[in-house]
Amino acid sequence: MARLSVTPLEIALLRFDLAAAYGRPPDLAAAVELPVLAYHVALPRRSVLVDAPAYVEADTPEPYRLPGYAAPPPLLAQLRERGIEPDEITDVIVTHAHFDHLGSLERAVATGSVPAFPHARHYLGHGDWDPAAFAAMGRQDLLTVERAGLLELVDGDVDLGDGLRIVAAPGESPGHQLARARHEDDVVYLAGDLYHHALEFDDPELDVAWVDVDAMHTSKRALLERAERERARVFFSHIRGAHRAVRDGSGLHWERRA
Numbered sequence: 001m002a003r004l005s006v007t008p009l010e011i012a013l014l015r016f017d018l019a020a021a022y023g024r025p026p027d028l029a030a031a032v033e034l035p036v037l038a039y040h041v042a043l044p045r046r047s048v049l050v051d052a053p054a055y056v057e058a059d060t061p062e063p064y065r066l067p068g069y070a071a072p073p074p075l076l077a078q079l080r081e082r083g084i085e086p087d088e089i090t091d092v093i094v095t096h097a098h099f100d101h102l103g104s105l106e107r108a109v110a111t112g113s114v115p116a117f118p119h120a121r122h123y124l125g126h127g128d129w130d131p132a133a134f135a136a137m138g139r140q141d142l143l144t145v146e147r148a149g150l151l152e153l154v155d156g157d158v159d160l161g162d163g164l165r166i167v168a169a170p171g172e173s174p175g176h177q178l179a180r181a182r183h184e185d186d187v188v189y190l191a192g193d194l195y196h197h198a199l200e201f202d203d204p205e206l207d208v209a210w211v212d213v214d215a216m217h218t219s220k221r222a223l224l225e226r227a228e229r230e231r232a233r234v235f236f237s238h239i240r241g242a243h244r245a246v247r248d249g250s251g252l253h254w255e256r257r258a
């Protein structure tokens with residue numbers, strides 16, 4: 001059986017204050033370290049990047065900074081370490097336009113900034129297109145991509161061909177979207193911030209403070225059902241490892257997949 005190659009790229013660790021995020025007194029530690037992951041997916045005819053985070057301390061909101069933190073090599077360096085040249089990327093799917101999912105879509109040259117993935121189509125949910133917000137969070141790279149004519153704003157689900165799809169999953173933000181890749185009978189989802197921490201796996205009512213709760217619950221439920229039906233591997237932006245949806249006596253829930 002064919003198995004898609006999914007490469008996680010860990011770009012940063014952020015401080016994540018559970019009480020502030022969930023609006024509840026935490027049972028556990030007050031704050032945890034949350035990884036920031038991008039993913040590369042190799043399809044036979046497509047080389048796909050999901051999210052393009054960068055760690056810039058000055059652009060990281062203070063509550064998310066870990067004292068004394070030194071980030072690993074940036075995204076472009078990590079891709080090259082794995083033999084993936086930025087020129088080869090065919091598609092960049094941005095799950096949503098929050099600060100921790102952007103920043104590496106451009107690179108500096110003498111005359112300014114140019115797209116880091118010059119041969120890729122870039123996809124952002126239309127509902128997240130907000131240039132003033134990008135400027136406020138120090139994330140101008142989407143504008144660089146847009147000026148180069150490489151950005152497409154997405155409404156709803158889109159079939160990009162060659163086994164690659166975008167699946168709308170609003171809630172975290174209005175334009176939040178998932179990437180789905182299929183090769184033969186292997187299906188993977190790159191599910192962004194549909195879940196932020198494994199605590200949300202155990203409690204379907206646990207939501208971070210900034211989401212549209214109704215939309216989020218609908219999107220989470222839809223992914224659980226799809227993932228179970230398709231026996232998919234599911235990856236998240238802030239939770240390491242692959243997960244699958246399992247049905248038992250109490251219903252559908254997520255399990256870490258070896």
Ligand SMILES: [Zn+2]
Nearest residue numbers: 098100193237
């Ligand atoms: Zn995030």
